[in-house]
Amino acid sequence: MSFTNPTALFWATLAVPIVIFYLLKVRLRRVPVATTMFWEQVFEEKQPRAIWRQLRNVLSLLLQLLFLGLLVLAIGNPVAKNSVQRQRRVIVVLDNSASMQAIDTDGRRRFDVALDDVRQIITSLKHQDEMAIVLAGGRSAVACGLTSHPTTLLETLHGISATDGPTRLESSLPLARRLLAKHQHGEIIVVTDAALPSALSSDVVWSLIGNTIGNVAITELQVRRSPLDPLAYDILLEVSNFNDRQVGFTLDLELNDALLDVVPLELAAGESLQKVISRTSREGGILQASIAVQTANGSPLSDGLAADNIAYAILPAQRRIAVTLVTEGNWFLQHVLQANELIDLTIAQEIPQPIAADSVVVLHGSVPEKLPKGRIFVVEPDRSTDLWQLTGELQRPLVDKQQSDHNLLKFVRLDNAVMAEAKWLVPVADHETLVEAVSGSPLYLRFARPEGDVLVLTVNLERGDLPLRTAFPILFSNALTWFSGESADFIPAVRTGSHTRLQLPMNLATAPHAEVKLALTSPSLQSQTISQHGRAVVLPDLNEAGIWTLERSPSSDTIMPAAKSSGTMLIACNIADAAESDLRRTDAGPRADIESAGYGGSPLWLYAVIAAAVLLVLEWLLFHRRWIG
Amino acid sequence: MPIARPSLARKCELPSGRNATGTPLRYTRHLLATLPPMIFPSVPLFDTQFLTRLEYLSLVSRKVFQGELMAQRRTTQTGSGVEFADHRQYATGDDFRYLDWNLYARHGELLLKRFQEEEDLHVYILLDCSRSMSVSDSVRFDLARQLTAALAYVAMSDLDRVAVFAFADGVLDHFPLTRGKERILSLMEWLDNLQVSGETTSLKNLTNQFVQRGHRKGLAILISDFYDPQGFRPGLDLLRHHGYEPSVIQLHSPEEANPKLLGDVELADVETGEVRKLTVTENSLQRYRDRFNQFLGELTSYCTSYGIDCTISNSSVAFDDLLLAMMRSTDRPAPTR
Incomplete structure (x- = not known):
């Protein structure tokens, strides 16, 4: 001793x-x-x-x-020598993924059963044993480091809740092994409802939760603006049946809490149905899809997990834009702008002075030596300016490079367009070439100015078939959307537990090298602060399904001047994970025979105090x- | 400043040998020396006010008993009195002077006239002067002496003869038989000089010594705490058997009836000097109270069964209140033997 x-x-x-x-x-x-x-x-x-x-x-x-x-x-x-030699180190990997919220056939939530198992492990610890808790839902994290204090472990366990994230055993197990540090009497106990991996490690004890239950889930929901019609939008919907039998049910679609459609569905066992639904709306808003928990005949749906029955998507609003077309006359330009229902078009011979802050000026041909402040789209400039030097004309230009992933060129392909002539420009200011000819001359480029972007299309519209192609109105639509400050016509609904890079709207974007704090608020109104610079933001793991809010922190003062009015972005987050929604168990699901210390697990000092x-x-x-x- | 009264104290020698419990006296004296000295305040025991209250008590006693108290009471003896009692048949040897000749002339029957003989009552007050009468203060002993003086004054007022005996384990001192109210001052001086002494209370030794003196029969009033290890019965029985009419006044302090002790204590017996180490608990306190009440009940029961006046009192009451209570509680005629 x-x-x-x-x-x-x-x-x-x-x-x-x-x-x-x-x-x-x-x-x-x-x-x-x-x-x-x-x-x-x-x-x-x-x-x-x-x-x-x-x-x-x-x-x-x-x-x-x-x-x-x-x-x-x-x-x-006092510590007995043999007890020191038999000191255990237990790492419990607790799965708190979305599937652990499922209600099993015995009426108990899988996560509650898992918590009971972990509590049993904690109470079976001897006083010299150490234990840590690693979470494997959404993202791997150490919830409680190695400790011999059962109360700390129990308090930590009390604060753990199930998330909507996916199971992350592939990253949690290495984390647990690092904590174990090759301890002589170390063991990893995984409490999960996930399927057993094909290759089982000898150092891992599996405590499998749950039995086979059926489920129906929305495994995908996305919405985007139609590239052809600014008011139209398309809903991509994927619904999966994880039952071993055919089920029939209805799916409700709501936009801003107004019922949009009721879709009757009949899915075979294991079937996943993808559906695209088109509707029109200028305002946009929150699109919600939900599975009715009752079938058409009134009987309850075989559905073990309720969290994946609802999915959200954000439909961006379309705002009207004032456009002034300064031209001596171009039929294509005039009609492509007039065809856009979101544009209030004004045709003028001179550049308006001053240019309204929320308007866009399209200059065709004639340009001043110094371009005015504001957002300007230049088509076929006829002279040099402070931004470029006009060196000549380019005959029959061929498209060599095109930034297809740029929002300005979304759904636009110019490589098959026949362009007879284009202006040869040499940019003299900071710019971004979007489309480049084989000769190296830019065909479509963007000058980023603090006082407003300038887009330049050097192609002669009257010679060639570009105005006759579908890419032409889309190109203008993209440009006006870019000028309007909206990030895009598509805000993807993110999956829980996944890293997502989002394009921010202008009202949240900052100057390229300026850093700003944004407040990210969960559906349960828990906030965290993230840093961002430029127009893109990488979101941390979102482990809660629902509508998240991204807004400027009050201290932010580096927001772009054009976005000082309001700064809020809604982000839809869905489980959308077939692995989490599939609650059927293919393995036997053996429960681990967790070693129990039984009586005598308390420290010797406690017995001495009791005896005293x-x-x-x-x-x-x-x-x-x-x-x- | 409180001072003792050693100058007035009458020396009472301690008997040699062993005390009643068999403890060697040398050891006992040693223990007694460890006890706190009995120093009492110099408040006069018998002052002018005391005498005034005595006079008042004397008047009250006459009103209450209407001449039936102590003296002026008839004895059952017939003799040379002047008051006719009854007749009896003449027997040979009777004095012819008492033959009722008128009755013989009328009925021809020799009847002898009997007269009630009047005599004064002898009152003996036996005052307990053992150390137990004065444990931590002299309240009980003072009350006993005041009671003695008061009873003696009432008796003297009724022309009775009074003698007072101070006793502990035997008769320590005595005030000789005396008569007349004017002797009350001498008695009070004698009482004032009395001091507690002796090692034990022994009523049997007291009564043995008392009856051997061959006093005339009369009323024997015992003022004591009756804490006699041999019990009170032998002494009172002896008095009764020798024709005395005992009367009992038991005095105890409130602390004796309901002691405020708890925990480990050393109890020192002020008479024997014995020390006893005890752990006093609530249970043992309750048993003590039961035992003490049982003792008082036995004394009362004994006195009731033999027709003995019995007064049990707390030493915190005033002597005149106690005496008045005694008078008012007396509902039976005074002894006439």
Whole structure:
């Protein structure tokens, strides 16, 4: 046996004053009385045994010394040598993914069963054992580091809740192994409802939760603006049946809480149905798809997980844009702008002075030497400006490079367009070439200015078939959307637990090299702050399905001037994970035989304190009870 | 400043040998020396006010008993009194002077006239002067002496003869038989000089010594705490058997009836000097109270069964209140033997 606090044994010297006090005769209070004959009669009735009377003080001393010894032992915190050698290190990997919210056939939530299992592991720990809890839902994280304190573990466990994220055993197990650090008596216990991997590791004990239950889920929901019609939008919907039989149900579509459509569905066992639904709306908003929990005939749907029955998507609003077309006359330009229902077109001969902040000017041909402030789209410039140098004309240009992933060129392909002529420009300012000819001359480029972007299309519209192609109105639509400040006509609905890079709207975007704090608020109104610069943001793992809000922090002062008015972006987040929604269990699901320490798992100091308390009671009963009884 | 009254104290020698419990007296004296000295305040025991209250008590006693108290009461003896009692048949040897000749002339029957003989009552007050009468203060002993003086004054006022005996384990001192109210001052001086002494209370020794003196029969009033290890019965039985009419006044302190002790204590018996180490608990306290009440009940029961006046009192009451209560509680005629 060894002591973790051997200096505490110094307290044993307190035995000396105890013995001294015992040896010193305590002078009793002397009380004169008229007669002691009544007292003698009283105590003759209940005379204490002589042996006991003699032993009483000695026994009292021994009990007090024993009491002191036990207390000193407890403070010294003794540890048995064999218990040190058998010290366990347990890493519990707790799956708190979305599927753990499923209700099993016994009516219990899988996560509650998992919590009970972990509690059982905690209570079975011996005092010298160490344990850590690693989470495997949404993202891998250490919820509680290695500790021998059961209360800390239980409190941590109490604060853990199931997420809407996917199971991350592939990253949690390496994390657990790092915590284990090749301990001699280390073990990893995985409490999960996920399927067993094909190759089982010997150092992992699996405690599998749940049994086979059916489920129906929305495994995908996205919405985008139609590239052809600014008011139209398309809904991509994927619904999966994870039952072993055919099920029929309805799916409700709502836009801003207004019922949009009720889609009856009939899915075979294991079938996933993808559907595209087109509707029109200028305002946009929150699109919600939900599975009715009752079938058409009124019977309850075989659905074990409710969280994947609802999915959201964000449909961007389309705002009207004032466009001034300064041209001497171009039929194509005039009609392509007039065809866009979101554009309020004005045709002018001169550049308006000043240019309204929320308007776009399209200059065709004639351009000033110095381009005015504001958002300007230049088509076929006829002279050099402060941004470029016009060096000549390019005959029959061929498209060599095109940034197809750029929002300005979304759904636009110019490589098959026949262009007879284009202006040869040499940019003299900071620019971004979007389309480049084989000769190296830019055909479509963007100048980013603090006072407003300038887009330049060098192609002669009257010679060639570009105005006749579908790419032409789309190109203009993209450009006007870009100028309007909206990020895009498509805000993807993200999946829980996935890293997502989003294009921010202008009202949240910052200058390219400026950093700003954004507040990200979950559907349960828990906020976190993220840093961002430029127009793109990488979201952290979103582990809660629903509508998230991204908005400027109050301290932000580097927002682009065009976006000072309001700064809020809605982000739809869905489980959309077939692996989480499929609650059918193919393996046997054996429960781990978790090692239980049984009784005797408490530290020795605790037994010493209990024994001291018993002695205290005994001493009181033997000696001090006389004072009251 | 409180001072003792050693100058007035009558020296009472301690008997040699062993005390009643068999403890060697040398040891007992040693223990007694460890007890706190009995120093009492110099408040006069018998002052002018006391005498005034005595006079008042005397008047009250006459009103209450209407001449039936102590003296002026008839004895059952017939003799040379002047008041006719009854007749009896003449027997040979009777004095012819007491023959009722008128009755013989009328009926021809020799009847002897009997007269009730009047005599004064002898009152003996036996005052306990053992150390138990004064444990931590002299309140009980003072009350006993005041009671003695008051009873003696009432008796003297009724022309009775009074004698007072101070006793502990035997008769320590006595005030001789005397008569007349004017002797009350001498008695009070004698009482004032009395001091507690002796080692034990022994009523049997007291009554043995008392009856051997051959006093005339009369009323024997015992003022004591009756804490006699041998019990009160032998002493009272002896008095009764020798024709005395005992009367009992038991005095005890409130602390004796309801002690305020708890825990480990050393109880020192002020008479024997014995020390007893005890652990007093609530249970043992309750048993003590039961035992003490049982003792008082036994005394009362004994007195009731033999027609003995018995007064049990707390020593915190005033002597005149106690005496008035005694008078008012007396509902039976005074002894006439």
